[in-house]
Amino acid sequence: MPETNLLLPPRADSLARFREDFGQRFIVTVDTEEEFDWNAPLDRNRHGTQSIPALQTFQSFCEEFGVVPIYLVDYPVADSPLAAAAIGEAVAAGRAEIGVQLHPWVNPPFDEAVTPYNSYAGNLDFDLEREKFSRLYHKIVAAFGTAPRIYRAGRYGLGRRTAEILTEFDVAIDTSVRARFDYSASGGPNYRHHPLHPYWAGDDRRLLELPLTTVYWGPLRQLGNGIYPALWRIPRLRGALARAGLLERIPLTPEGVTTEEALRGIDVAIDAGLPVLVFSFHSPSLAPGFTPYVRSDKDLDALYDWWRTIFAHLARRGVKPGNVANILSSVTLAQNGLPS
8 A cells, every 4th residue: 555645746536525514614633842932043951841831721712712722742741740730621521632743853852953954744753753652641541541533743844754654543634735835945845735624644544634724815825826936035025915905914813913804714714615724823922922922911812812702703604613522423414424
């Protein structure tokens, strides 16, 4: 059987189908990770976990809207008793879900040099990538008492054989593909030509890819994949196109994306018939001072206001909250050809 290489765009016949009553859904994924200095080189030792208790506030907030957040947990978080204290009861009750996020530079075994290239787990030797994943996976199971079914590579750093590891551990969903983005300049993957629509990774259809949602908006959006990369080194021109309303790249995240931009992006994704809209952000943004996006209490209030507006708009557009459980049941039933 040929290997499943998540770095390659899928064949057209790999796109996933969902039951008719699934409709359109959205999921909220939280890169649940340690705090570190975003402006400094990666460091194995200089990080903290002070923001973890803030997860409890976000969890309560999501529950008010019937949203089941998906916490993609990395090693320092799984290793901290603060994590289970903050969200363990919600996970056990099914009001939240747990996944895996691998930051190799803070995840044992520490057999590699800390470099930008090695920060993409898929660049590591296969045995080392697998061992790091295994230790993290078992740490999460011990902390939360449940087996995670969803994965995101830290820095979106998939490798040629990452799917092999996920399948071995019965992980059913990968959500590492950040469509419309190219990280090859720093040694990472290029996802510019991957689709936004969920697809099966491999002929055995055991692993579902849920790409993070990023859309192009504006009259030139159909040309976005050709134009935008050419403008990467000319940010002033990119900004001019966005201000003129001609072309804008909009990832669905509260970090660096205004409410107005996000609403435009959501409408593009909904009108295109995307079955699952994938939102994401970093957990240290839930407390002031740990990310560039939330430096103050005012910034934190703005982040929660962003989510209130987004959740209300999604409800008006008829897009319901989703989670790992209902995505897997709906896509599996559809794939098996059962009546919808």
